[in-house]
Amino acid sequence: MPLVRRKKVVLHDVPEFVASEPATAASARDVFYIAQTGEIFPDYEAFSTRMSFYNMKIFQCELTGKSGLDYWQALESERSEAQTLHSRFPAELKAPILAAVQWQIMGRLDHLVDMVYDRFVNRYYAGEKVFVDVDGEKYFGRITKVFPPKNLTNGTSQPSNTPLDPHVIGVDLRIPAEDALARDDPMAYFYAVQLVEDSTALSVDSKPPGTNTSESEKWSSSEMETKASSLSRDRLSFSKSILRRFIRDCVERDAAVASPWTVKRIIAEQHGVATEMPDDIRRAIDGAKAGEKEKRKKVWEDKFEAEGIPSKRRKKEEPVADSEANTPAPAASDVKPKPKGPIKYPIEDLDVTITDREKKAGRKVMRPPISREVPFGEAFERFLMSWAFFQSFGAVLKISTFTLDEFESAIRHTNPDIPCTLLAETHSCLLTVAKERTGVRYTAIESLEAEEMDLDDSAHGVSLADIAHEAKGLGYKSQLATGSSSKDSTRSTWEDTLAIYLRDHATPQAVPNLRRIMQGLMFEPSLSSSTSKRKFAPSTPAERYPYLLSEDKIAIFSFLCEICIASRVVRAHIDWGDASLTELRKEKIEVNREKRRLTDEIAQIDAKIDPEGEGSKVDAGQNKETVSEKPASTVDMSSPAPGPLSEEDELESKQNGNLSDATDDVPASGRRKRPSVLRRVSSKLSIDSPNNKVASHTKDRAQARIKAAELKSAIAERRKLDEELNKVERRLEAIEREFRQLFGVGRTRHMGRDRFFNRYWWLDGMGIGQLITSNGSASYGTGRIFVQGPSVFDLEVISARGEGVVEARQREEDGPDGSLAPGAWGMYSEPQEIEELLTWFNGKGIRENQLKNFITKWLDHLMAGVKRRQALCAAALESSASAAQISEPEAASRPERRSTRGKGTSTSVYDSSREPYLAWTNRHQQQNGR
Structure with a gap:
């Protein structure tokens, strides 16, 4: 059986209606059948989805290990290899x-x-x-x-x-x-x-x-x-x-x-x-299974005991005497229930309850309020996924990264006199990749004509015949400006190309409000002076695109992204991302191995520097050698002097004084040992004879000099290993960031789900996005955590636990704003809200434990991005507010000072061209000289 990600492909079971209904002509119904696998599907959508899955180049031959095959190629490879194998x-x-x-x-x-x-x-x-x-x-x-x-x-x-x-x-x-x-x-x-x-x-x-x-x-x-x-x-x-x-x-x-x-x-x-299976073999297998389970259970029990968690113990049953064996069983009311053992967490989140003790300890019961002010309302999900597509595949689209706020501002841009480079580049890049798909001319017109059941066009203002006439007259007036760096040239062509592409590829099912979009791109409303009735006159897409509704612009982006996801270059980029992830995993294993080696070497050096481990042992009277011992010249002066020093002894004393500087870096535990060491040396010198004192003093000086040199070398080696360990840890952090970038290429994944199955999304640092800029400062893409309501399937799981049980808990724990409905979105954009959200998560639940661990892992980068976005938004608001402070009287008090050359550039008017989204440039365009 072909493999997908090292797992066998599981075929679909026969539908229930096929197995239950008798095979008669009266009960016959149309189904879709795959002859190669024997699978039956009740509708074309399920059949088409399965066939698309089989045609993807993601399968692997189980026998040969060949990868990058579709299902049929992998199946044929297995068959031919099996025939060759069994014949040989x-x-x-x-x-x-x-x-x-x-x-x-x-x-x-x-x-x-x-x-x-x-x-x-x-x-x-x-x-x-x-x-x-x-x-x-x-x-x-x-x-x-x-x-x-x-x-x-x-x-x-x-x-x-x-x-x-x-x-x-x-x-x-x-x-x-x-x-x-x-x-x-x-x-x-x-x-x-x-x-x-x-x-x-x-x-x-x-x-x-x-x-x-x-x-x-x-x-x-x-x-x-x-x-x-x-x-x-x-x-x-x-x-x-x-x-x-x-x-x-x-x-x-x-x-x-x-x-x-x-x-x-x-x-x-x-x-x-x-x-x-014979009975003896079955008993042996059952015994092996029980032994393996017991072994795993013992491992967990030992772990719990090491961590101080009480483990569940089986009570030894005492043998029952023969006289008691015949006694009647006690009544059910007299039987005491067995005490429940400790719960092994984490468990199902909805089974976790907050006790009164936890409430008194300060555990947060109510979730912090979710802000429902997401951009574009119901179209937010398509808007967010379109931005995520640019981040994931910006490398093959040849476009630089931009923030979600910049993308939102670009979509809201309605001034035709100020060109928006971000809109021009995003559409041009998508159309360049999407043109690989061959379309049928006038697909949009034919699909609209097939769907329109009524002939009354008064609700639209423009008849479908007029739209079809204008759409069929569109031609390729110019090509995408891939060979010119002029912004005006680029902007003057992509709108026409977009309108033609929609005409030849779009359908009402793929692009909501397709008729309104086509009408908005080709007709301009005008007011008749005689009838005061709104009329429409033909126009060009370049003039009309800025006036499209924001939700229509998002629908166009979403349609183009869906087309590009099936393109050759995007699929190749996904395969490259999977291969790169494999290489990163291998590199991470090697780096972790190097980290363990350095840690072991540092532990060995620490043992040389501080062999006793703790200075309190020396204070307790243990007579052990210490490496923090200073030369004997620092011994207590109250002891008898060993006699006058020679010139050689004075030279040695100076050298030892210099070497003693190397002991300044000894840990505090080593310095705490010094008083007891001096007391031992002092007491030893006080009981020795004068001749022994001189010999002992000289010997101590030599030993101290040798130990000080060894200590200095060990400290230098420790510093070197610390530097290497810091480099390894920085590389591990870089690998984690690269892993996050590549992990979001094939599929955008949420961080996790909470107890009520709400999904949490944080899309920063994925694809071409960066969490840290080249100069080391924080960067962000969204700068927020988005929350998506549970799916319909999740609601079925919730309702299966009992009517009204979970709803009562949601009213208590979801806060005054209530729970999110299916398809609804919210967000957290304040650092304080995110910190409160983390305290609300209960690590005893499976889902929230995984979600909390994920957020904690990336919390530093997440908070840095949130604060960076807050700072930029505050600066933008302050700039716009200061530009609007000039009042009308002040402007009217100095009309004679105005120059005719500066009429269009008065400082009293806010310069909207300085908005961040208008200042964005595509670095790929500059590098390629387009």
Whole structure:
């Protein structure tokens, strides 16, 4: 079965109505059928979705490991490989090997293959084609008889004629290898081999060096007896790799703990392998499963005990006396309920309750209010996903990153006199990629004509015939300005190209309000002076696009993104992202290994610097050497002086004074040891004789000088390792950021869900987005956390817990604004709100535990982006407010000072061209010289 992300593709079951309804002409209904898989679908949408899935280049052949195939290619590759494999593999070995692996409990398939290979490599069966070594020459032969050792023939020298009797003990994997070898030695067997003339029966490519074909023909039809040491198999028919592929194709295993490998039923029946599990094997497997579960349980219990969490213990049942065994059972009312053990968290979020003790401790019960003021209302989801598409695939679209606020302002831009580079570049990049799809001319017009049931066009103002006439007259007046860097040239062409693309590709199902959009792009409303009735006059898309409704602009963006997602360059970028993620995972493993190595070396150096671990041990009177000990010249002066110092001693004293500076970096625990060390040295000097004092003083100086040098070297090495460790940790942080960038390429993923199944989205740092700029400052894309209401399926899960149960809890914990409806969106844009949200999450629940851990992991970057956005928004509001402070009297008091050259640039009017979204430039355009 082909694989997808290392998991087998699961086929759809037969629909219930097909299985339940009788196959009669009266009950017959149209269904969609995939002949290659046997799947049945009730409607075309499900059939088309499944076929699109099968046609994606994401599948992998289970036998060969080839990837990047569609389902049909992977299936064909498996079939051809299986046919080749089964034709090459010795037929005489299939039944014994399959019988040996049946119901074996082994964690990894590789270990099972190694065990089978070791048992069968020197064991041969009647009918096998082998090479025979006779005096250093290789001959072709076929085994005709197998003679087991005499100890396996029940005291007789007659071999058994039963095919599976030979090697019956040696190939039993339930018998230990040493025991099987001692009881059934493969080298003790004799084999009757008949040399064959037809050397083509064996693979020519696999003939070993020294194979004598002419001599084989000379000795053809002759028989000889030999041992296993003189026999060998064709390496193209039996080797570890071929054996692994054969076993992997013939066996399967459940996902449960300690599940045995079982031969597929159809293959087992073909080779006569038992399919009904014997009772003794079943009991052994059940015992292995129970042992594995108990082992895992013990690991968790040990972990809980180490962390101080009480674990669940089974009470030992006392044996019941015979006299008590016959006593009647007590009444149900007299039976005391068994006390419940401690709950193992995390559990289902809706099962977690906040106790009164937690409320008194300050746990937040009510979630912080969610702001419902998301941009564009019901169109916000399409707006957000369109922006996320630009962030994910900006590299192939050749467009630079921009914030969600800039994208919102660009969509709200309605001034035709001020060109918006952001709108021009986003549409141009999308149209450049989307033009790979070949469309049918006038698709939009034909679909609109097919949907329009009424002929009354008064509600629209323009008849459909006029729209069709203007749309069919549109032509490619100019190409996308890919070879010119002029903004005016780019802007003067993309609107026309957009209108033509919508005409030839859009449908009312793909683009909501398609008729209103086409009418808005090609007709301009005008007011008739005679009738005061609004009329429409033909216009151009370049003049009319700024006046489109914001939701219509978002619908166009969403349609173009849906077209581009299926393009060749976008699919290739997704494949590149998956491959890059694999490389990042490998690099992360290596960096973590390097981090562990550095940590171990630092621990070893710390042990040299502070061998006792804690300074309190020295204070307790333990007589141990310390590396923080200073030269003896610093000993308490109250002790008797050792005598006058020579010039050499004075020089040593100066050197020791310099070396003592190196001990300033010793940890505080080492410095705390010094008083007790001095007391020990002082007491020792006070009881020594004058002659011993001088010798001891000189010896202490030498030891202190050596230890100070060692300490200085260790501290320098510690600093070097600290620097390397900091570099490794910075690389790990960079890998995490790169991983987040690539992880959002194939699919935009939410952070997690809360107890009421609300989804939380934070899209910063994904795709071409950056969390940190090149100069190290914080960057952001959205600067907010968005909250999406539960889906319809989630509401069904909630309602299944009982009517009104969850609703009452939502009223208590969701706050005064209530819960989000399906499809509704909210957001958190203040740092304080996000901190309160984190305290509201309950880590005892599975979903909120994962969500809280995710947010905590990225909290620094998230908060930095939120604060950065707040600062920029505050600066923009202050700038716009200061520009509007000039009052009308002030402007009227100095009309004579105005110059005719400055009429259009008065400082009293706010300059909207300085808005951030209008100052945005596409760096890819500048680099490519477009």
